Amino acid sequence: MLDMKDMRQNPEEYKTRLATRGVKAEEIDALIAKDKERRDLLVETESLKKKRNDVSEAIAQAKRNKEDATEQIAAMREVGAKIKELDEKLTQVEEEQLDMAARIPNMPNPTIPVGADEDANEELYKVGTPRQFNFEPKAHWDLGEELGILDFDRAAKVSGARFVYYKGLGARLERAVYNFMLDEHANEGYTEVIPPYIVKSQSMFGTGQFPKFKDQVYQVNGEDMTLIPTAEVPLTNYYRDEVIPTEKLPVYFTALSPSFRSEAGSAGRDTRGLIRMHQFNKVEMVKYTKPEESYKELEKMTKNAGNIMEKLGLPYHVITLSTGDMGFSAAMTHDLEVWMPAQDTYREISSCSNCEAFQARRAHIQYRDENGKLQFVHTLNGSGLAVGRTVAAILENYQNEDGSVTIPEALRPYMGGLEKITKQD
Structure with a gap:
């Protein structure tokens, strides 16, 4: 607000x-x-x-x-x-x-690019060099199905389109990815949280999803309950209607949660693979800060997400979103996009936003400044990262000509020392 x-x-x-x-x-x-x-x-x-x-x-x-x-x-x-x-x-x-x-979005930071859509986004920097393959790289959905670790067909039979079964080493890889992320964020000072996955409408209002975006979520019929589209919602509402003691700021939270999205308006986009699902796991980062510290904290959060990419050896770049491409509650957003060899392009894997006081004003989250006056905190959120998209990027970037997939070194301790995924029976 x-x-x-x-x-x-x-x-x-x-x-x-x-x-x-x-x-x-x-x-x-x-x-x-x-x-x-x-x-x-x-x-x-x-x-x-x-x-x-x-x-x-x-x-x-x-x-x-x-x-x-x-x-x-x-x-x-x-x-x-x-x-x-x-x-x-x-x-x-x-x-x-x-x-x-x-229903009115947040004021954009005056320094961000002005434009109607993603074409006006500006690249800040690149990290890593895309691998040059001596064979035609396969899409992650083909690799996953051929290895027997992803099953989209049976998920469609059971639940419909945009769902998946992770099987065997696929499930273990997903688990390895999010455990690795949580450990990294804990080492960076984030407090790990296991939040509720169903929230009240007031919580959805607090973070800006309601009332404007009700068509993009799943609600429990007959009840004031919504399946979360991101852990940002329960994490940001943790201090709703409270005054945070000044000495506690900044507050860092991280959480793994499933995310549920109806993907309204995305018909025909990313109909295959793990990029755009109705249900997916995501590790979220949320911060509460004093206003004068929030942009410094945004840069740190962006680096926290980038650290995951670098330790996994995934090439990526960071872009600043334009006014027309930015999310409703954000004043400034940095997206991290990972290189996807089969698509020969970068795809979003994390979005780190400073919402300034926009969410805090909606959710009544305050602190007392040095004069004892109540002020609204600034809230920030970021994916650290979208787990399914990370798995997709690993499969594509670490694939071998024989169809196997090498496991990034950072994940091997989480995979019992396994170095390669080969075809499962």
Whole structure:
């Protein structure tokens, strides 16, 4: 949620910067007008409540003096009825304003590239050199099926498209990947958490998925419960409606969780393989920081994700997303994209974002500054990494001409010392 007071004071800046995210100027005007209506109602209501208090005192005084208070009592009833009417109107206007405000994305950091989509993204740097194969590299889905470690067909029979069975060494490789990630993040100072995988709507609102993106999640019928699309949701809501002791900041959390996404609007995109699934594992990083430290922490988080890639020996590059390609809650996002030989391109494997105070304002997460004044924290989140995509990248980058896959050295302790995956019976 954006700062309404700041928006009232600087409407043109909000219109200009949010226009780069597809927000129309009239949406800002409508929100400011609705806020004025709310504030006007508050003033009128408070004025009437003062009048009611004054009339109540006059009635009490008349009764003490044994005077007739009929006129004052009638006036108080009239005022009471008007207050009730205004309170109901105020509640309605507040709900309307909240709904309008909740659908407007975060203000983009003024330094990020401006553009309508991914074509405007800017590369920051590359790490590693893509391997040159002396044979035609296979796609990870073909490798996985031929090795007998991935089964998409039976998963489709059981659950539908965009699901998979990991089998044998495939399951062990997935487990090795996320255990390795969790250990690395723990060594970097993150507190490991096993969070709930089902959350209430208020939690989805806090991180910005609701109300705008309800069509992209799975909800439990008849209940106010949603399967998490990412561990960002329960981790960021951990301190919802709380004041974090200043001495605790920054707070680092990491968690492995399944992620459930309906992939609405992605028909025809990545229909094969592990890139775009309805259910997948992801190791998440979340930070709570003071505002003045949040961009330094974003760079550290990006390096934390990159560290995983480097230790696995996977070539990648880091890009800064444009205003039109960035997620709803983010003010700045760095994506890490891993090299996928069979596709001859880089594909997203991690997204690290600074949401500034946007989520904290929605979830009411605060701390006290050096003057004792309550301030909103800044929240950050990042994939460290999407596990299935990491497995896909390992299969493609470490494949051999005979169809086997060499296991990266960093994962071998997690695989019982195994050095290579060969065809399973």
